[in-house]
Amino acid sequence: xxxxxxxxxxxxxxxxxxxxxxxxxxxxxxxxxxxxxxxxxxxxxxxxxxxxxxxxxxxxxxxxxxxxxxxxxxxxxxxxxxxxxxxxxxxxxxxxxxxxxxxxxxxxxxxxxxxxxxxxxxxxxxxxxxxxxxxxxxxxxxxxxxxxxxxxxxxxxxxxxxxxxxxxxxxxxxxxxxxxxxxxxxxxxxxxxxxxxxxxxx
Numbered sequence: 080x081x082x083x084x085x086x087x088x089x090x091x092x093x094x095x096x097x098x099x100x101x102x103x104x105x106x107x108x109x110x111x112x113x114x115x116x117x118x119x120x121x122x123x124x125x126x127x128x129x130x131x132x133x134x135x136x137x138x139x140x141x142x143x144x145x146x147x148x149x150x151x152x153x154x155x156x157x158x159x160x161x162x163x164x165x166x167x168x169x170x171x172x173x174x175x176x177x178x179x180x181x182x183x184x185x186x187x188x189x190x191x192x193x194x195x196x197x198x199x200x201x202x203x204x205x206x207x208x209x210x211x212x213x214x215x216x217x218x219x220x221x222x223x224x225x226x227x228x229x230x231x232x233x234x235x236x237x238x239x240x241x242x243x244x245x246x247x248x249x250x251x252x253x254x255x256x257x258x259x260x261x262x263x264x265x266x267x268x269x270x271x272x273x274x275x276x277x278x279x280x281x
Contacts, residue, residue: 118193219277234260
């Protein structure tokens with residue numbers, strides 16, 4: 080009995096999606112990549128002040144076309160990676176780990192943060208750079224819990240109320256207010272030896 084080893088062409092054919100679904104997947108992935116890249120370009124390139132923001136429209140179209148060409152060159156590999164990523168997200172969703180909802184929330188937060196900062200590339204760098212217990216700390220923040228939200232609202236009413244809060248400084252002042260309220264209540268207890276215990280904010 081001989082085992083037939085498939086050729087590269089046969090593997091490529093098996094891993095390819097039927098048309099037009101391959102183009103749909105590539106285009107959706109293109110949009111997801113193009114939006115943050117456009118925000119980086121928008122904040123860092125000189126505004127030519129064309130009517131109807133035509134310069135920004137042209138930049139976005141050029142980014143779309145460039146990404147589309149690159150993705151089509153590696154279409155088979157990209158589709159395989161997307162397929163494996165969807166399986167991982169499905170597993171995370173079913174078993175309470177990093178799932179579809181977290182991806183949606185993280186992407187929405189990233190796009191919103193990038194649109195509000197003059198250096199949006201720093202947001203992506205911060206997402207990619209590792210630091211100890213990053214995932215545990217993110218999970219422990221538990222920002223969607225009503226207890227955490229109510230505590231944050233309470234903290235913003237207790238500190239720095241005498242400072243005038245404009246649109247640009249309001250967020251920073253509120254962050255300082257929450258930090259001050261947490262610091263005032265801080266009671267540090269040593270972690271168990273050999274491990275880092277991170278309690279949930281709620």
